[in-house]
Amino acid sequence: MDIDTLIPVESNPNIPTISPGDTVKVSIRVVEGERVRSQVFQGVVIRVRRGSANANANFTVRRIAYGVGVERTFFLHSPSVEKVEVMRHGKVRRAKLYYLRDLTTKKARLKEKRPKEKRNDA
């Protein structure tokens, strides 16, 4: 008996398919005492782990904040992750973008992946 089919995870409709290299805006629910507010973490997805059907599925977002690299890992099915917006698809050739940790500024840029335009042959 498979545990993932037995206890299905509820996927959040506000989270699209994300892949490594995407620049994303993650809205996180933060509880401050009594108040609940939303916090945004924007950066590049450097890894996606364990697919989407697994309760353990997670992804890591990297951003440079005030010159310091910051990485946060989110559980894909966590109720704390309210929404994920994909801003840009980066063109990458690896599944895990750990090499970005050693690069800065201009070298850490990723080329944008655009959907192929159809030629209009009349």
Place this chain on the structure above:
Amino acid sequence: MIEGIIGRKIGMTQIFQENGRVEAVTAIEAGPCFVTQVKRVAKGGYDAVQLGFGTAKRLNLPEKGHLKNVGLLKHLREFEASDIDSIEVGQKVDASIFEPGDLVDVTGISKGKGFAGVVKRHHFAGGPKTHGQSDRHRAPGSIGATTTPGRVFKGKRMAGHMGDERVTVRRLKVVEADPERNLLLVHGAVPGAKMGLVTIKKSTS
């Protein structure tokens, strides 16, 4: 009311609580079990209920005779029960005897580790890693004194077979009990391998 049930460990996963925190849980296929025998003080010297679980492919004649009114069940275990007079042979027992928040004791057969050394088996520290040591890294060290007492004390912790023994983990919290899917989620880990047989009893203390 029967105080326990037989099940099969499915595996571990995690679930999200409402506040976003993660809770590690073990999923157990709990039941359905059937009462195969009611033991009474008058006849056997003690009160207990025998439950059966799983489908048996083949049983010998004494087993078939014992289960002739219930069906072919593979595993039989005894449990305590309150108001034992109301329990009848053939009665079904499922996960509905548990509720979220209950504390349970889970018993299983731990994974066998084979012949294990003292570092793994008894958490010895082993020897120094450097300063000219050769083959002393995982050695047990001294196992006793000299002419007095002239022997090694009984019960001295040494290398030997580890695991594959009956282990009970007490007071685990029930997170979910779903009799329809025969599913029981308990907080934390449970002894044994996936698909291993476990018995779940209500905690007494």
